[in-house]
Amino acid sequence: xxxLFWGMSGMTWALxxxxxxxxxxxxxxxxxxxxxxxxxxxxxxxxxxxxxxVLPLAAMxxxxxxxxxxxxxxxxxxxxxxxxxxxxxxxxxLGFKIFLSCLPVAVLCLVTAIYQGMTAVGAAGxxxxxxxxxxxxxxxxxxxxxYAVFALIATILMxxxxxxxYMG
Amino acid sequence: xxxxxMLKVTAISHASxxxxxxxxxxxxxxxxxxxxxxxxPTPHSSAVEERIAQLDEQIAYAQFVVEFLGRxxxxxxxxSSFISEKFHLTEDEFYALDTDEAFFDLYGECxxxxxxxxxxxxxxxxxxxxxxxxxxxxxxxxxxxQWRGTEHVMLLTGTVPASExxxxxxxxxxxxxxxxxxxxxxxxxxxxxxxMAHKEHVDDVRAALHLTNxxxxxxxxxSDYPAEEISVAQEQLKDLANDTTRMLERxxxxxxxxYEHCVGLAEALVxxxxxxxxxxSFGATERTIVISGWVTADKxxxxxxxxxxxxxxxxxxxxxxxxEDKPPIELDNPAWLRPFEVLTDxxxxxxxxxxxxxxxxxxxxxxxxxxxxxxxxxGLVLLIVAQLIKRKLDVGEGVKRFMDLLTYGGVASMLLGxxxxxxxxxxxxxxxxxxxxxxxxxxLEDIMLFLVISVxxxxxxxxxxxxxxxxxxIRQGDWRGAVAGHLSTIVLLAAITAGALLPGATSAFIIGGxxxxxxxxxxxxxxxxxVEAPVWDKALGWAWIVSVVAFFAAAAIGGPSVVSQxxxxxxAVCLFISRTGRKAIVSMLVGAYDTYGMSGLISDFLSYTRxxxxxxxxxxxGQVANQLGTIVMQLLGPVAGLVFAVLVxxxxxxxxxxxxxxxxxxxxxxLQFVEFFxxxxxxxxxxxxxxxxxxxxxxxxxxxxxxxxxxxx
Numbered sequence: 004x005x006x007l008f009w010g011m012s013g014m015t016w017a018l019x020x021x022x023x024x025x026x027x028x029x030x031x032x033x034x035x036x037x038x039x040x041x042x043x044x045x046x047x048x049x050x051x052x053x054x055x056x057v058l059p060l061a062a063m064x065x066x067x068x069x070x071x072x073x074x075x076x077x078x079x080x081x082x083x084x085x086x087x088x089x090x091x092x093x094x095x096x097l098g099f100k101i102f103l104s105c106l107p108v109a110v111l112c113l114v115t116a117i118y119q120g121m122t123a124v125g126a127a128g129x130x131x132x133x134x135x136x137x138x139x140x141x142x143x144x145x146x147x148x149x150y151a152v153f154a155l156i157a158t159i160l161m162x163x164x165x166x167x168x169y170m171g
Numbered sequence: 172x173x174x175x176x177m178l179k180v181t182a183i184s185h186a187s188x189x190x191x192x193x194x195x196x197x198x199x200x201x202x203x204x205x206x207x208x209x210x211x212p213t214p215h216s217s218a219v220e221e222r223i224a225q226l227d228e229q230i231a232y233a234q235f236v237v238e239f240l241g242r243x244x245x246x247x248x249x250x251s252s253f254i255s256e257k258f259h260l261t262e263d264e265f266y267a268l269d270t271d272e273a274f275f276d277l278y279g280e281c282x283x284x285x286x287x288x289x290x291x292x293x294x295x296x297x298x299x300x301x302x303x304x305x306x307x308x309x310x311x312x313x314x315x316x317q318w319r320g321t322e323h324v325m326l327l328t329g330t331v332p333a334s335e336x337x338x339x340x341x342x343x344x345x346x347x348x349x350x351x352x353x354x355x356x357x358x359x360x361x362x363x364x365x366x367m368a369h370k371e372h373v374d375d376v377r378a379a380l381h382l383t384n385x386x387x388x389x390x391x392x393x394s395d396y397p398a399e400e401i402s403v404a405q406e407q408l409k410d411l412a413n414d415t416t417r418m419l420e421r422x423x424x425x426x427x428x429x430y431e432h433c434v435g436l437a438e439a440l441v442x443x444x445x446x447x448x449x450x451x452s453f454g455a456t457e458r459t460i461v462i463s464g465w466v467t468a469d470k471x472x473x474x475x476x477x478x479x480x481x482x483x484x485x486x487x488x489x490x491x492x493x494x495e496d497k498p499p500i501e502l503d504n505p506a507w508l509r510p511f512e513v514l515t516d517x518x519x520x521x522x523x524x525x526x527x528x529x530x531x532x533x534x535x536x537x538x539x540x541x542x543x544x545x546x547x548x549x550g551l552v553l554l555i556v557a558q559l560i561k562r563k564l565d566v567g568e569g570v571k572r573f574m575d576l577l578t579y580g581g582v583a584s585m586l587l588g589x590x591x592x593x594x595x596x597x598x599x600x601x602x603x604x605x606x607x608x609x610x611x612x613x614x615l616e617d618i619m620l621f622l623v624i625s626v627x628x629x630x631x632x633x634x635x636x637x638x639x640x641x642x643x644x645i646r647q648g649d650w651r652g653a654v655a656g657h658l659s660t661i662v663l664l665a666a667i668t669a670g671a672l673l674p675g676a677t678s679a680f681i682i683g684g685x686x687x688x689x690x691x692x693x694x695x696x697x698x699x700x701x702v703e704a705p706v707w708d709k710a711l712g713w714a715w716i717v718s719v720v721a722f723f724a725a726a727a728i729g730g731p732s733v734v735s736q737x738x739x740x741x742x743a744v745c746l747f748i749s750r751t752g753r754k755a756i757v758s759m760l761v762g763a764y765d766t767y768g769m770s771g772l773i774s775d776f777l778s779y780t781r782x783x784x785x786x787x788x789x790x791x792x793g794q795v796a797n798q799l800g801t802i803v804m805q806l807l808g809p810v811a812g813l814v815f816a817v818l819v820x821x822x823x824x825x826x827x828x829x830x831x832x833x834x835x836x837x838x839x840x841x842l843q844f845v846e847f848f849x850x851x852x853x854x855x856x857x858x859x860x861x862x863x864x865x866x867x868x869x870x871x872x873x874x875x876x877x878x879x880x881x882x883x884x
Contacts, residue, residue, distance in 0.1 A: 052255060059833055066834060073791050080791075086798065138517030138840075145841045152781040152838075156622070159787065163618050 006095050013098030014091060017082055020105030021075035024158070027109035028071020028116070035064025035120030042124045046131045056130050056137040060123045063144045067116035070155045074108040077159065081166040097169045104161035111154035119147040173508075173527040174520075175859070176468040177498035178489045181461065186214070188484040189450075189460050193862075195477040196462075197446055200863035201470040203499045204452050208463035211454025219447055226444040229270045232278050233437035239281045240433060243419070243426040248565055257565045258431050259870045268432075268439035277429055284422050291411050291418075298404045298411070305390070305404070307356035307363035308397035316394035325373045327380070329387040330361040339383045346379035347372045363388070434868050442864035449862060465498050467859065498523045500856035508533055510575035518844050519854035526643060528852050532843045535632050539839035541583030542625065543785035545614070546793065547606075548595035549828050550584030553577055567870075580835065591786075595824060596793025614787055621783040629779030629846070630664070633772065636850030637661055643851065651694065657850070659691035660769055679727040685766070686723025693762025695719070698755045712751025715741045719759065775846045781838050789831040796823035 008016060043057040078101055079085035082093055093101075126140035180202060184192045196202050246256045308328070320326035331339050336354070343350055349372060353365040364385070368376045393400045454461035466474050471489055478487050492498045500520040502512050504527070511533040521527055544550065554577075560566060561574035588594065592610030594602055599613065614621040637657035644653035666684020670677040690696065699712045718738040725734040745752025800820035804812040848854070864871065 055253065059837075062830070062833055063837070065830065069788060069792065069830060073788050076791050076795055086802070138513075141837050142841055142844055145837045146845070148838075149778065149781065152784050153777075155784050155788070156780050159618060159784070160622075 008095030008099045011095065011098070013093030013095045013101075014084065016095065016098030017078055017084065017093055017101040020102035020109075021078040023102075023109040024074035024078075024105040024112070025071040028068045028074075028112035031113035031116030032065050032068030032071075035067070035116035035118075035123070036061060038117070038120035039064065039123040039127060042127045046127055049131070053130060053134055056134055057127050059137075059141060060127050060130070060144065063123055063141070063148065064116040064119045066148060067112035067119070067151045070108055070112050070151055073155065074105055074158050074162075077162050078105065081162055082170065094169075097165065100165055101162065104158055104165060107154035107157040107161075108151075112151050115147055115151040115154075119144045119151075122147050173502055173504045173530060174523060174525070174856075175501040175503035177465045177492055177501070177523070177859075178468055178471055179492050179496060179498070180464045180466050180474065181208075181488045181490075182464075182478070183459055183461050183486045183488075184481070185484040186455070186458055186460055188481055189214070189453075192462070192478070192481060192485055193446060193449065195481070196474075196862055197864075199473050199477040201466050201473050201861050202462075202464045203466070203859050203861050204449055204462060204464040205499075206452040209454040209461055211456060211461055213451050214453050214455035214460050216450075219450065223444060223447050226440055226447070230437065230440045230444065233270070233274075233433060233440055236274075236278055236281050236433045237430070237437050239285050240422070240426040240430040243423045244430045250564060254564055254566055256868060257567070257870050258434055258868055259872060260435055261872050265435060265439055265442075265864070265866075265869065265871055268436045270436070270440070274433075274436065277425065277433075280425065281422075284418050284425075288415065288418055288422075291415050295408060295411050295415075298408050302401055302404050302408075304388070305397050305401050309401055310355055311365065311397055313365075314394060314396050315390050315400065318389070320367075320370070323370055325368055325370050325376070327366040327376065327387060328364070328389065329366070329380075329385050330363050331383065331385050333357060333360055333362045335384055336362050336364075339380075339385060342383060343376070343379050347375045350376060361386075438864070438866045438869045442866065445865065446862075464862075465859065466861075467501050467503075469503075492523065496523075497857070499859040501859035502527055502529060504529050510572050510579060511536060513569075513573050513576050514840060514843060516858075517840070518848060518852075520856040520858055521852070521854055522856050525853060525856070526639060526851070528843075528848065531635060531639060532847060535628070535635075535847070536839050536843060537579055537583045538587075538628065539782055539842060540580040540835050541585075541587035542628075542782040543835035543838055544580070544584040544789055544831050545587035545591045545786045546593040546596060546789065547585045547588035548593075548824075549789070549793075549831070550581045550586075550588055552581075552828060553584060553832065554581030557581060565870075577832075577836075580832075584835075587786075591790075593790055593793075596790050596797060598794070598797070614783070614790060618783070618787070621786065622780050625779045625782040626776050628782070629776045629842070632779070632842070632847055633775055633850060634661060634664065636847045636852075640851035651697070654691055655694050659688045660772070662691065663688040663766065663769065664772075682723060683727040686720070686727070688766050689759055689762040690716075690719070691762070692765040693758035693760070695755050695758045695762065698758050699751050702751045702754050704750045708749050709751050711741075711745055711749035712755050715745045715749070715752045715755055718742075778846055779842060781842075785831065785834045785838055788834075789827060792827045792831075793824060796820055796827060799823065 011019075039061050043061045046057050047054050076085070082097075082101065083091045123144040126143050129140040130137045182192065182196075196204075245251075248254070248256055307330075318326055318328055340352055343352065343366070347368055350366065350368040353367070355363040355365065357363070366376065366380070366385075390400070395403070450460075452462075454463075466489070474489075475487065478485050500523060502515065502520065504512060508529055511529050514532065514536060515521075515527065515529045541550075544553070557574040557577040557580075561571050561578075566574075589606075589609050590611050591614050592599055592602065592607045593614075594606060599607065599610075612620055637660055641653040641657045641661070644650065644656065663684050666680045666687070670680035670684070673680065695716055699709045699716075702709070702712070704712075718734075718741045721730070721734050722738040724730060725732075741752075742756065745756060797820060800816040800823075803819050804816040806812065807815055
């Protein structure tokens with residue numbers, strides 16, 4: 004059953020998908036948070052009372068990293084890799100499909116987190132000038148995140164369907 | 172409509188009573204004073220201007236003292252580094268605060284301490300750098316005053332880069348044969364040198380050194396041995412440290428004694444200045460002043476009460492707002508809905524004649540929040556933490572209201588957690604059966620169901636938005652606009668839903684609904700009455716409209732093909748000879764375009780899938796936290812394992828809760844603002860801000876037993 008697909012076993016493909024998702028989300032979040040944190044630190048240096056107001060903005064690009072992690076966990080859980088003592092039975096073709104399913108999160112989480120960080124910088128400017136607008140400022144970066152959420156939904160649906168088809 | 176009714180207030184007072192009137196208005200705290208409601212000049216009083224200038228100066232003093240003492244102030248309130256400290260005063264105490272002799276003494280002392288601390292810091296810096304400069308010369312047993320040399324020997328002190336020492340020495344020897352170089356030690360990367368030569372060679376030595384990186388060093392203000400001078404400087408440093416400690420202790424003492432008073436004083440002075448500055452909004456004639464503003468209808472009594480005693484000098488008029496007026500907005504919702512006003516305030520309050528969206532969105536926000544954080548454990552923690560912050564910490568009113576909103580969120584999470592059987596994301600097999608009695612589905616097993624529920628809620632949410640807009644339009648008498656606008660959208664959505672639910676009649680409902688929507692959105696039926704044309708022309712127009720209806724009816728329920736032939740012929744005829752017909756065809760196309768525009772609704776509906784994604788995300792990370800805990804327990808054995816497992820689980824769940832909390836607040840809020848509000852809500856109303864002291868750190872409490880005219884909290 005453990006036939007290869009393009010020279011790699013199903014489990015290798017599956018783990019590569021899971022790893023790409025976790026890495027893409029993680030890189031995106033790290034860059035996004037760095038971008039906004041630089042601005043946020045500047046604002047807090049000027050006015051330390053704004054710390055609580057800019058912190059949620061700085062945390063926002065972090066969710067993509069979590070979506071990447073969730074995708075990785077889903078792959079491990081759905082295809083019986085997580086906490087197992089024996090190698091799971093994943094045909095090479097299924098592994099490749101799992102890999103494809105992980106791509107929406109891997110790519111979109113990477114990209115949206117970076118752009119969300121940039122949007123959050125603008126929003127932080129709003130908070131710096133008018134701290135009573137900190138609630139409104141949260142909404143603009145949240146608009147960017149929509150597409151990371153959609154990517155997660157696409158990935159979850161694909162993985163869910165694959166599990167239904169192949170694992171019963 | 173939960174926008175509080177407003178009354179327009181015009182108060183005309185004799186100029187002599189102005190001060191008393193403003194004072195009474197301030198006490199009442201209900202009048203929102205507006206500028207520019209009249210064409211009168213602002214009142215001018217040199218006494219008031221003088222007082223403002225005086226207050227500006229005193230505020231500067233008070234703020235300096237607050238800033239200085241604040242550096243040495245430590246708060247014993249819990250979480251004081253996160254929550255700005257509050258000081259509680261009664262209104263009488265607050266208004267009694269003023270600058271007195273004791274304050275100016277305190278200011279003088281603070282200024283003295285501040286100046287001396289700064290100057291001592293400068294001296295310390297100077298002495299430290301002197302010591303480090305002298306350090307390499309410490310072994311030199313030659314008084315600094317003797318560094319000039321003797322009658323026959325010249326002496327040069329300086330430093331050279333340590334790496335170039337040898338080269339410079341060679342260069343020097345090459346230039347002057349009778350020269351001695353004494354190397355003493357290092358100053359960082361440079362070596363300290365004493366160069367000695369016969370006075371005859373002074374110019375040669377200088378010229379030779381000039382070409383190298385030798386830098387001359389001198390201490391013209393010192394005279395003793397370098398080691399002696401170092402110990403003198405160290406002694407001075409010690410004295411300075413003692414003095415500084417003494418001054419810091421005094422500053423701390425002053426801070427403990429006076430900080431709270433000074434914060435109150437600074438804010439009281441700012442408030443006193445604000446009360447004087449508000450006069451710039453007044454209008455003045457030779458003997459009177461005119462104050463315009465707004466009061467909520469239910470607080471008019473309080474306004475009338477404070478002006479009652481001044482009836483002889485003040486004329487108070489209260490009237491309903493006119494169509495041109497833009498009253499400020501106060502939301503008036505029952506206490507249980509008030510926490511949700513936080514969201515309305517975030518977006519911006521409604522216009523005066525607009526619907527307050529708070530009651531409409533409250534239920535949805537509650538459910539959405541619950542779905543995005545569907546876990547009994549997380550909900551319970553959130554509820555407890557929010558209530559602890561509200562009750563145990565000294566936080567402002569806004570924070571308290573937000574904590575109430577989070578409490579609602581906690582309850583919602585618990586309810587949805589019961590429905591999904593999620594208790595700290597613990598494996599369902601380990602959860603006692605009675606807790607799963609009300610479990611309706613497992614989101615991880617039925618992802619599709621979770622997504623469908625999210626979208627279905629979105630459809631209901633958006634329909635409510637559309638209907639609200641239609642109702643508002645109908646109330647304003649624009650029922651045609653309502654029909655052509657959102658009501659026709661609802662018709663099409665209803666037809667599509669009916670078609671989806673009744674498989675046998677799917678096409679009938681969808682085609683019929685589409686036809687009806689095109690007619691309604693294009694306002695086709697109104698065309699014949701609007702066009703000026705001969706009767707035959709209008710008749711042709713009507714005939715075309717009937718043929719359209721017949722065409723869609725035939726397509727929907729399967730009529731004879733002659734209907735579509737008649738429709739095509741009539742369309743061709745109308746295009747050429749009937750003005751009414753042409754206009755109706757164009758309207759129909761406009762309707763088609765508007766119907767196409769509805770496709771945006773599909774993306775709106777899909778946007779709600781985020782709720783399921785967020786709910787799943789929280790649950791999955793929670794499960795991983797539990798699994799990691801299990802692994803730790805297995806690895807470390809029962810005792811140490813349990814301790815570390817609990818630690819790991821608690822930390823991971825806390826992080827997960829905080830991150831999901833952010834998502835569970837931001838995303839449902841976005842769904843309200845972007846998907847829901849865009850259907851009916853504009854916002855942009857100005858907040859009702861009655862004349863009252865705008866304090867930051869001071870919390871005012873009404874005087875016990877003197878509620879009359881006082882501000883209730």
